[in-house]
Amino acid sequence: MRNWLIGAGAPVLLLVAWWFLSESSLDPFFPPLRTIVGRFQELWLFEHFQSDVLLSLGNLFLGFAIAAFAGIAIGFVTALVPPVRWMVDPLIHFLRGIPPVALVPIFISLIGFGTQMRVTSIALAALFPTMIATVDGIRGVGNDLMDVARVYRLTRRERVLNILLPAAAPQIFSGLQVSLQVAFIVMIASEMLGSSQGIGAMTLLAQQSFMTADMWAGILLLGVIGFLVNVLFSLLRRKVLSWYIGSRRMARAA
Amino acid sequence: MSIRQAPSLSTRNRKSAMAQQPETRINATTPRLDVAHLAKSYGSGEKSHAVIEDLTFTVDAGEVVCIVGPSGVGKTTLLKCLAGLHPASSGRAAIDGRPISGPPREMALVFQDYNRSLMPWLTVRKNLVLPLRHLKLPAAELKERCDSALAAVGLSHADNQYSWQLSGGMQQRVAIARALAYRPEILIMDEPFASVDAQTRFDLEDLCLKIRKDFNMTILVVTHDIDEAVYLADRVVVLGSKPARVLKIVGVDLPAPRDQITTRSLPEFARQRTEVLSLIKRPV
Known part of the structure; x- marks a missing residue:
């Protein structure tokens, strides 16, 4: 309870401090928080809500969903089919070294500017963490479990869906969490680099036209979205992996 | 992996046709489980490493057989061969005369590490x-x-x-x-009670005997506990290392029903326990 209070209290305290310390600020780069919040309301609630906020969020979720499904599927094939593993393994190690944002210019030149480019960039960049985690997760499934599956003559489908998928789920979720962060970064970057719409584009435009308060408002919005998306993800993880979280807690207590 | 085997009823009908050699025993019953000259080695060529060398024993229907031997002797490897998880390198393992080539439908395995x-x-x-x-x-x-x-x-x-x-x-x-x-008709257990406390162990041993009685199951238990083996088994297969081979098959002649207190205090229990122990302790 106390931890929770400190956790929730610190950001509030910080905001209050920002509010009062910036109140009389005349610095064009650091406008008062009151001005920023005012612009935040005007801009995002609700003038640009549909045209930009929903657009960005839609891209984020679509890109992430594609990355998640494709990452898990490719991860399974890679882990279970040796020839595919031999082909994909070196490729993974090369690609994982490239910062995801660096891929955006490639997609701009390949696919052009539009929503399609942004969703593709997000999906492709976010694919790798999930895929790599899936491969690792499946390789880490204990031989004992697979022996159990064989002794009880489970079908191939049952082995994949009822043994490997749940057994690898904790690792897959770690991968998904990284993918989500990557997707968020690439969402913003793709809008900043190649778009006139979306939160990223709006924020960059504000900065380039010296509308500092608008810029801060955009950053604030991105922060809030990032936070909420992570909260949602944690709730989902807690629900799906309740057995894992519970068993870990039990193991620690013992 | 997904081949569906016919139910055991029809496999048993096929059994007579597949019996490979005439049985010498009266009544001509094929043993439930038949292990003959079974060997298992890992690796190949010069690096080959024999874990099991020439094991021969049988388990009859409704019998409880315990396999004892020093740790690291290859008992788990043996069970994995019998369960169809590993192919044997040479020799034969068969259920009702059918060679084991994959996990058999009529068999279940209880692993050491629950x-x-x-x-x-x-x-x-x-x-x-x-x-x-x-x-x-x-x-x-x-x-x-x-x-x-x-x-x-x-x-x-x-x-x-x-x-x-x-x-x-x-x-x-x-x-x-x-x-x-x-x-299953045959239950195989790999040191099933190794990591539980003594009281639970006694309970589980009695559970094992109860299962045999209630379900008329054939049970094969690997254990390193000699008392447990003598208490549970109709016959004890004593293995020596290395590589694993059968030192002796000891018939246990203790009255049923067995009981943790009375059975274990019988002079006969002590005698058989000593017999098995001296086989294992003997320098080989």
């Missing part, structure tokens, strides 16, 4: 159901099988809990219940 053989994401009942799903049983039979298996191991109250919420002994009982619900 911790790693139960599915932690499934409740106790769902752990029991998973191996039965592809049998496509009617819902009522599925429920009845799970209910009776859980009742047999005394865990009817725990069916909605996760295995990691249970004690070690209870987890091993879940693993046994999973095997029972599968309705």
